[in-house]
Amino acid sequence: MTPRLRLQPEAIGVGMTSQRVRDRLIERLRGNGIADERVLNAIRTVPRHLFVDEALATRAYEDTALPIGHGQTISQPWVVAKMTETLLAGLPSAAAPVRVLEIGTGSGYQAAILAALGLEVHTVERIGELLRVARKRFRALGLNVRSKHDDGRIGWSGNGPFDGILVTAAAPALVEALTDQLAPGGVLVAPVGGGGGQVLVRLRKGADGAIERTELAPVVFVPLLSGLID
Numbered sequence: 001m002t003p004r005l006r007l008q009p010e011a012i013g014v015g016m017t018s019q020r021v022r023d024r025l026i027e028r029l030r031g032n033g034i035a036d037e038r039v040l041n042a043i044r045t046v047p048r049h050l051f052v053d054e055a056l057a058t059r060a061y062e063d064t065a066l067p068i069g070h071g072q073t074i075s076q077p078w079v080v081a082k083m084t085e086t087l088l089a090g091l092p093s094a095a096a097p098v099r100v101l102e103i104g105t106g107s108g109y110q111a112a113i114l115a116a117l118g119l120e121v122h123t124v125e126r127i128g129e130l131l132r133v134a135r136k137r138f139r140a141l142g143l144n145v146r147s148k149h150d151d152g153r154i155g156w157s158g159n160g161p162f163d164g165i166l167v168t169a170a171a172p173a174l175v176e177a178l179t180d181q182l183a184p185g186g187v188l189v190a191p192v193g194g195g196g197g198q199v200l201v202r203l204r205k206g207a208d209g210a211i212e213r214t215e216l217a218p219v220v221f222v223p224l225l226s227g228l229i230d
């Protein structure tokens with residue numbers, strides 16, 4: 001796999017953002033059960049330190065969520081890896097472009113990982129300012145990501161159905177509009193739950209439309225909220 005990335009000097013990193021530090025994160029993810037080399041390679045290549053504030057850049061390759069402003073966080077690398085691995089395993093291996101939808105662009109990091117894997121990425125974010133910054137990052141890295149400022153609980157119906165859907169904010173239950181926009185044979189990965197704890201859920205839609213649901217791991221995500229913010 002060749003990540004579709006433009007790597008300027010600042011994307012290559014030095015010191016706490018160097019390749020050696022990134023390789024340590026990859027080994028940690030491997031030790032924690034991430035086995036898909038395509039995913040590990042994308043995480044090795046996409047410069048996570050450019051998706052957080054400069055002041056936090058030295059912590060970008062720790063396996064931890066970090067604040068990105070507006071009360072939101074960039075997900076922990078293991079969670080990004082697990083969601084991406086689950087998505088890839090469930091996607092069709094068709095030659096045609098594989099279309100995926102992410103709800104909750106945030107920093108743009110998860111979308112960048114998906115784009116680096118050669119997927120056709122659509123992402124929706126409700127906080128305008130986060131989306132503007134994420135779009136700058138996509139542009140700087142030469143990543144082709146389609147994005148929209150909207151309430152992702154309605155999905156992106158004009159561009160669906162999607163072969164894969166990732167939801168990166170937690171709702172008490174799976175959002176029906178999103179499962180509706182999942183193509184037959186597609187896979188959706190989403191954190192589900194509220195105050196009592198969240199679990200990462202994989203949902204597969206069979207060719208006949210039948211849905212199979214599997215719980216994967218306990219997780220912690222910010223909530224999926226309604227309404228738009230500039």
Ligand code: SAH
Nearest residue numbers: 074104106107109110125126152168224225
């Ligand atoms: N995928 C992100 C993680 C972001 S945290 C990353 O890689 O950085 C979750 C994001 O979901 C936040 O930015 C939050 O504003 C957004 N969000 C919450 N509810 C939403 C909704 N209804 N529609 C779209 N985005 C939403």
